[in-house]
Amino acid sequence: MMYNPDRRKIQDKDFELVEAINSGRFELFQELVKRYEQKLYNFGLRMCGDVCDAEDLVQDTFLNVFRYLKDFRYETKFKNWLYRIATSTCIKKRRKSKFAPERELSLDEFWPKEDAHIPDAVPEWAQIPLNKLLNVELSNTIRNAILELPEKYRLVIVLRDLEGFSTAETAQILNLKPSNIKVRLHRARLYLRDKLKGYFAHDE
Amino acid sequence: MTSDQHDHSHCLSMFQKLSEYIDNELDEMTCRDIERHVEECVPCKICLETLKRTVNLCKKLESKPVPESVSLKLKEFIQSMSDGRSIVQK
Numbered sequence: 001m002m003y004n005p006d007r008r009k010i011q012d013k014d015f016e017l018v019e020a021i022n023s024g025r026f027e028l029f030q031e032l033v034k035r036y037e038q039k040l041y042n043f044g045l046r047m048c049g050d051v052c053d054a055e056d057l058v059q060d061t062f063l064n065v066f067r068y069l070k071d072f073r074y075e076t077k078f079k080n081w082l083y084r085i086a087t088s089t090c091i092k093k094r095r096k097s098k099f100a101p102e103r104e105l106s107l108d109e110f111w112p113k114e115d116a117h118i119p120d121a122v123p124e125w126a127q128i129p130l131n132k133l134l135n136v137e138l139s140n141t142i143r144n145a146i147l148e149l150p151e152k153y154r155l156v157i158v159l160r161d162l163e164g165f166s167t168a169e170t171a172q173i174l175n176l177k178p179s180n181i182k183v184r185l186h187r188a189r190l191y192l193r194d195k196l197k198g199y200f201a202h203d204e
Numbered sequence: 205m206t207s208d209q210h211d212h213s214h215c216l217s218m219f220q221k222l223s224e225y226i227d228n229e230l231d232e233m234t235c236r237d238i239e240r241h242v243e244e245c246v247p248c249k250i251c252l253e254t255l256k257r258t259v260n261l262c263k264k265l266e267s268k269p270v271p272e273s274v275s276l277k278l279k280e281f282i283q284s285m286s287d288g289r290s291i292v293q294k
Contacts, residue, residue, distance in 0.1 A: 026286040033282055037275065042267045055274050059281055066285050111219060118247045126250075126257040134264055142261060161262040167229065186223035193258040 014078035022070055033062060036079070039163070040086055046158045047090050049147040057093065061086040076172065083163070084173045087155060094151060102150050110190035125200040138199070145195040149188055156181055157188035214241065215248050222255050 014035070021028050040061055044054030064085045072081060112118060125133060146154055146162075159170045160181070167185075171178045218241050224230050225238050242249040 029282055029286055030279065033278060037278060038267060038270050041270045041274070045268060051271070051274075055277075058270075058274070059278060062278065062282060063285070066282070107220065111216065112247065119250060120246060122250050122253045126253040130257075130260055130264055134261060138261070139265055142265060146262075157262065161259055162265060164263075167227070182224060182229070186220070189223055189255055189258055189262075192262070193255050196258055196261070197254065 009075060010077065012074075012077045012079075015074055018069065018072060018074075018078055022072070029066060032065070036082060037062075040082075043083070043086055043158065043163060044090070046143070046146060046162055047154065048094070049143070053093065057086065057090055060089045060093070064089060077169075080165070080169055080173055083159065083165070087159075087173055090155075091151070102152070105150065105153055105187040105191055107187065107190075110187070110194060123197075123200065125196070141195070141199050142192065145192050148195075149191060153184050153188040153191070156184040157192070160185050161189070215245060218242075218245075218248055219251060222252055223259075225252070226256055226259055 014032070017028060017031060017035075021032065037058060040058045041054050044057035045051070048054055048057065061082070065082060068085070072078070146157065149157065155174060156170060159165045159173060160167070165173065167178045167181050170176075171181045174181070218238055221230060221234065221238065225235060230238075238252075242252050
């Protein structure tokens with residue numbers, strides 16, 4: 001079926017370029033790569049934590065995009081479609097190399113225990129200006145904590161809080177219900193918050 | 205309210221919704237309910253503020269540049285694919 005630009009349901013800055021590539025101007029594919037290689041490379045780093053795996057993820061994703069771009073239906077933003085491919089490439093890749101163990105995070109594990117010490121004021125790390133707080137060491141602590149998360153939670157927090165997709169977009173990319181995204185995101189954030197609490201507790 | 209007087213059932217129901225509150229995904233009535241609660245409940249206020257800070261830290265994490273060698277390799281890889289496709293088309 002031929003694509004008719006007048007019947008587009010949504011606007012997207014990438015459609016014109018995709019359309020040109022699909023009309024045979026394959027040399028323009030490099031422009032698509034230029035637009036997204038850094039984003040995908042960082043997505044790979046955040047998901048795999050290893051530069052070689054991130055490099056493979058970028059290459060494999062673009063290979064799949066190149067193969068399947070002609071099937072793109074312009075019914076979603078190109079970026080969301082790209083991340084759908086990147087995500088499935090990443091999941092396939094990680095199944096081959098076992099890394100963080102898969103397990104469920106329950107809300108109970110983040111709920112303060114009866115005998116837990118509850119501070120009587122908001123800690124300093126949650127109050128001082130962000131730019132004074134976020135240094136290289138803290139950035140690495142957060143990145144490592146994300147890598148410790150089981151994959152299904154890591155994917156959601158990376159897409160939502162680091163890549164900036166909405167709940168609806170993340171649900172579409174991962175083919176899950178928005179309610180599932182919200183549950184996973186909340187638990188992933190609580191996990192990271194506990195890691196940060198531990199990190200800042202060393203300074204007290 | 206001190207931590208000893210902490211009403212766990214109410215707090216737990218707030219605790220479950222904190223991310224949706226941070227993301228502006230709750231209706232106005234639930235938002236006001238949470239805001240009233242954290243005004244009076246210090247443990248929940250701490251919980252909300254530390255979670256909010258965690259989310260903002262994640263959002264502020266900087267991207268790393270793609271190493272030049274990786275970029276070049278990718279460019280060559282794409283070039284070889286594009287050339288192959290062009291030949292097939294002709």
